[in-house]
Amino acid sequence: MNSKKDSGSGHSKKSVSRGMAAAWPICLGYMPIGLAFGVLAQKAGLSPLEIGLMSVVVFAGSSQFIAVSMLAAGASIFSIVATTFVVNLRHFLMSSALAVFLKNADRKKLSFFAYGVTDESFAVNLSKFRDSQWDLNSALVTNYTANFTWIITTMLGGIGGQFIPAHAFGIDYALIAMFICLLVFQIRGYIYVITAVIAGVIAVILSMLIPGNSYIVIASMTAAAIGVVLNKKIGSGEGR
């Protein structure tokens, strides 16, 4: 704690404001989803405290939705935990991609950072790390701002979510629009376009054929491998 304060001059203040500024599209997008989750969880018989605890301990939106419906259906602990594992396995890929930018970073900070790796924070932080200005402190602030929003909105949803007009102003589209722009940021040459198109097409086809969301991991690993092969064939440097 102290060492944080010692280095807490203008530099870390800047990390805080930059991290929070980067988090707002995520927070906007989490609000309707968090409220909806709270309402659903409350209907499944969970108290606001229980909802908040799950959001703190797990912090993974889609798996929380699935877990609540499984709880309501009386599923076993093992099947809920196993399902959660499969649903959240995609974060393994995201953390791996982020690790490239965090060589020899402080282990404790990395552990706190790992807790907050979601689809949304991954996408925002990865784009930011490409600008050399971004550091782990800013990334931590982004993650915990998003985390705080998720915990609060899920609990609010559990308390009285049905009274909040959660779907106004096209807010349901906030995360999709954010992903669209962050995908555009990732396109740094035509090989990236080809890779993204292949990943998208495989994902669409698999999502209709196999249950769950494992199509995300399969499609992106396959498409990235094809990207590597194409890059080799076409000759290094050209697509970048």
Place this chain on the structure above:
Amino acid sequence: MVSKAYLAVILGMGLVTFLPRWLPLIYLTKRSLPSWLVEWLDFIPAAILSAILLPALVTDSATRSIDLGQPEFVVAIPTFVFAILTKSLGGTVIIGMVFFGLAEKFF
């Protein structure tokens, strides 16, 4: 107030969610990675964002079939164009929401 069974569920969920997020960050940041792996990981963000996004845009999650007429997809086209032209994250989020809000009124 909070039952032991419920605590066991969320602790189990928390553990299996945290480990895949944590292990690569702890192990891969301490090693020098082979160049093919770095290159592969370099393609992962574009691939994974597209793999998350496209099914959400073009498939109807309820029926698991392709539906190019749904507002999610129709609105995505001008949103993509706006993102490419402006490279503004905040602007794209706002524009996407406005278009989607309008589209929901007409669909």
